[in-house]
Amino acid sequence: MSENLVELNNRIREASSWISLLRDEMGRVIVGQRYMIDRMIVGLLANGHILLEGVPGLGKTLTVRTLAALIRADFRRIQFTPDLLPADIIGTLIYNPKEVNFIVKKGPIFSNIILADEINRSPAKVQSALLEAMQERQVTIAETSYPLTDPFIVFATENPIDQEGTYPLPEAQVDRFLMKLDIDYPDMEQEKQILHAMGRSQPDTAVRPLIDPQTILASRKLLDVIYMDEKICDYIVKIVFATRKPSDFAINMDHCIEFGASPRATIALAMASRAWAFLQGRGYVTPQDVKSIAMDVLRHRIVVTYEAEAEDITAENIVSKILNTIPVP
Secondary structure (H helix, E strand, O other): OOHHHHHHHHHHHHHOHHHHHHHHHHHHHOOOOHHHHHHHHHHHHHOOOEEEEOOOOOOHHHHHHHHHHHOOOOEEEEEOOOOOOOHHHHEEEEEEOOOOEEEEEEOOOOOOEEEEEOHHHOOHHHHHHHHHHHHHOEEEEOOEEEEOOOOOEEEEEEOOOOOOOOOOOOHHHHOOOOEEEEOOOOOHHHHHHHHHHHOOOOOOOOOOOOOOHHHHHHHHHHHOOOEOOHHHHHHHHHHHHHOOOHHHHOOOOHHHEEEOOOHHHHHHHHHHHHHHHHHOOOOEOOHHHHHHHHHHHHOOOOEEOHHHHHOOOOHHHHHHHHHHHOOOO
């Protein structure tokens, strides 16, 4: 390892010291869910939005609210319902009779952290209003565009078990999320801890702020200098290409894939891998960093065929097969 890389490694280790403090403080309120917490931090660092899928009651809302409090960020929760309008999210013009003009009333989207609760309960027009803001980092009210605050990240939740009255997100819109997290139940020991912590009339969920949004922005700049070898870049490109034409990599699953991951996935996987290395306090990306985060980056970007569904083959199965087949550099 060169001296410059050693210096970079030390610099990243020092700059990432707030990660462990954040984890520990969140652990006082959130029992278990290390998987979800770490990937939320990755989203903050990589400047990418996250889609969380899991049954109700797994602590998704509490985790997002706690994270916002710890970084002194403005937090707004938007409950998506069938009667929600785009103006309820981005804002609208209100007529002022005294001044005989219109004034802008900004919506809840003008915050640092947005929790879009049950995003699939609103029709496409409302979903698009949020997803456009996610992509462009600005909203347009009347004829004027307003930039959103920085950092700006959306955590959207959806319920996988209740299909009645829901509007599934189109694949093109889902692709705008950096990662999709599959939140699972806690184990028995963790659930017992949850019982002791939350089984009271007023559970203690207060946390002390540890960092400010400027720390997040400064850490983002450091991601750009984290070293990624050309072999790692090739590895990432091969993984994404294998989701489009797996037979080119000796994977017999072409019949299972309707559409593979887009070039946006390549960028997302590289950024998330760098952020994962930052979480480990390292100034360079390893193949294991890529493998650790690849499932969350790719699972929502692969559209399987009807034939695959009939054979009970999921996007997760395809990603796992690709990660197990592509040679590690």
